[in-house]
Amino acid sequence: MSNTSSDTTGDESLITTDVETGSTDRSTAVGETAVAARDLDVFYGDEQAIDDVSIEIPEKRVTALIGPSGCGKSTFLRCINRMNDMIDVCRVEGDVEFGGKNVYDDDVDPVALRRKIGMVFQKPNPFPKSIRDNVAYGLKIQGFDGDVDARVEESLKGAALWDEVKDQLDSSGLDLSGGQQQRLCIARAIAPDPEVILMDEPTSALDPVAASKIEDLIDGLAEEYTVIIVTHNMQQAARISDRTAVFLTGGRLVEYDDTAKIFEDPEEQRVEDYITGKFG
């Protein structure tokens, strides 16, 4: 099931570039659920940002959230690690389950929750510290007791950055290029060994070469982590994700299926229109 689009003829594929959908060697058979939402509504004041979304996101897969601007996909992402708590007017109804537990239960400490869920932002945001301190940040705040340097090396290798920075671990993370900074942020996110990594348009501030490096990296990350990625770039979603969720205006989840299915034969006409660029 993996190399679907190369099997199909061009006119069947809805997106114009000839790309492979889905990762090459992972089965798209859906495994255990890592994150699930049930009847999720999110409001910013009186405005509804997410409207009755239910979704089950499989573990150790890349799940892409796509949709036009303002459709609530980033909001949904921030519900998973409760980063929306930081916004005063934000109100969440319904359940978001992570590891079988509703993260919005009263007895859940959002800080403890975030230690199990890494996050990478749209704009690279390394701390103004050395590369080593950036990667070790999560270990430091969690009181990690083991060999920090080994963990730093492992994480930088995991983020495909080690070879470029191994001789300058003590120089500032801000001295790196944009793409390197974003990989540093990924290394920072994976260093404390989280279960899920959330990525909010991680390549949209980068040039195409840097973006493609990140894409390659995400593919590898799914071996160990559940990756949930918000993207504006449909080719990217098609290239790197196993499952794709399409949000459309009003914060509704319109369709959620295997990436190949979404990009070749979506159920909904609106999804087909969006993917082929008729709107959005």
Next chain:
Amino acid sequence: MATDNQNATGFGEVSRVRGIVFEYLSLGASVAGLVALGVLLVYVAIDAFDLANASPEWLLTYFLTLVVPFLAFCLYSADDAAVTRRVVGVLAGGLVAVAGVFTAIETFVVTIPRLSWQLAYLFVVAAPVTAYLAYVGSHGRVGAVGFGLLGRLVGGIAVGLAVGTLFLVFDELVWFLAYTLGVLPAAALYAYGRWRAAARAVTAAAPIGLLGLVAAAVLRGVVRTYPSDLVIYLWTLAIPVAAVGALVVAARGSRTAAVAAGGGPLALATAGGFLAGSVGLPGPTTLIVLAVTGVPTAVYVHRVVDVGEGTVGLGLPLLLAAGVIVGALVVEAWGVPAPDPWLDASYVTEAPSRNAAEAGLYPAIVGSVIIIALVAVLSFVLGVGTSVFLEEYTAGSGLVGSLTRLLQINIANLAAIPSVVYGLLGLGLFANLLGLGYGTAVTAALTLSLLILPITIISAQEAIRSVPDDLRRGSDAMGATRWQTTKNVVLPEALPGILTGTILALGRAIGETAPLIMIGAATTVFSAPGSLFSRFSAMPMQIYAWAGFPQAEFRYGVVAAGVITLLIILIGMNGTAILLRNRAERGS
């Protein structure tokens, strides 16, 4: 089409007259203000150093022995033929121009009081050129080394004197116990933990240290016999400084070099301390000054020699010292009439007097240094604490949110309240209600801290607000608590800005007179304060008192010397803070 029309008339013209008028008016106003201040400071300096009585020969002698070698050093360091040509041109051309213009004004317009054309040349041409060349020279390798060494010597002496001064009022016996029982074990434990990567030792360091401090406070009332002051300072200040110096050298050099860099200055300082004590000078202060000057100097010299670049620059302090000595010898040998400066060694080491020639500022300097040290600590801690609370912790909505907004508005208002009102508050609150005493150093420090707290808070808030939210979100998403985010990400990033605000506020505090008058500070005291609760005077108070004396010597010479001293201390203090800030900026 419109574009065609515009092309035909070359786009037309848009008037910029108002902008140009505004630009030059602003420039003119700023320059006028600076020139007025400059002229004032020139006259103050002339009075303080009695330059009006300096003969042209005296000026020439020191120009040749001190200024010219310094300029040559800077030019050598800059190593730039264009700069050399320009400097020589300006020095020579300036000589002709200043002499000509000065003579013309004196002849045709008006006699300029207390100035000769030589002095005018000194202030208008020689001083700016020297400053410019020092700046240019410091960018060369040789100059950087020379100024680095000079800075360590001067800075070490200043810090040493300040620390020695502070120990006049703080109980050194408490310090001895606190150091031995708290600071030393905690530091040792921490160092061991870092060295052996034992996290438990590192985390245990802080509680052990605290325990030691508490034990010190308790034991102070119990223990009766202590070593002498000199031994206490040797044990608690000189040896640690030397040890740190030796460690720094050991990190890049041989073990012998490390022992020499730490041990040499330590031996020198110890010997100096005992020697000074035996001839009646303050032994402990000598010890501290020699230790905090000697060790960094030795470490620096080692590093420069190790790197092997610009070693010639190490000669700069010798060059300047030689210049002063040769100048003095020449003046002595030829009997050149020398000025008798008001601001001399006895002025800064002796008590005020009815007799202008014997008047000194020492007790007021000590008072000001003690107060400003307390104010710096208090306002920094309280200011940073409050601003962190306001910026990072308070909720935006609900009752707490409304209270915060109220607080915020009132802090801004507090910054605009006249300082006499704060003086009244200090009088009522600290002197009367809390019984800390009228005109005591601690009352003054608390009052002044209160006075500058709004400025410190507002500038710290600005600095904290300017930390990008991305960084906070990044830290939050890693699962950092708000405290961890504040401590690890926000504060290090905001520190340079916070320090800038604190420096400006301290500059205001050191010059305040009105609140000190209100809390009953003495205008004149004859001995340096011996504790936080003794009566004190501060430099601006003393200067103000002298300005009201009937004798002209006080109103001109002594006051001018006081103003220059105040400015030097202020610049020294700000310079130190700016160096710290720049280091913090580089570190991040």
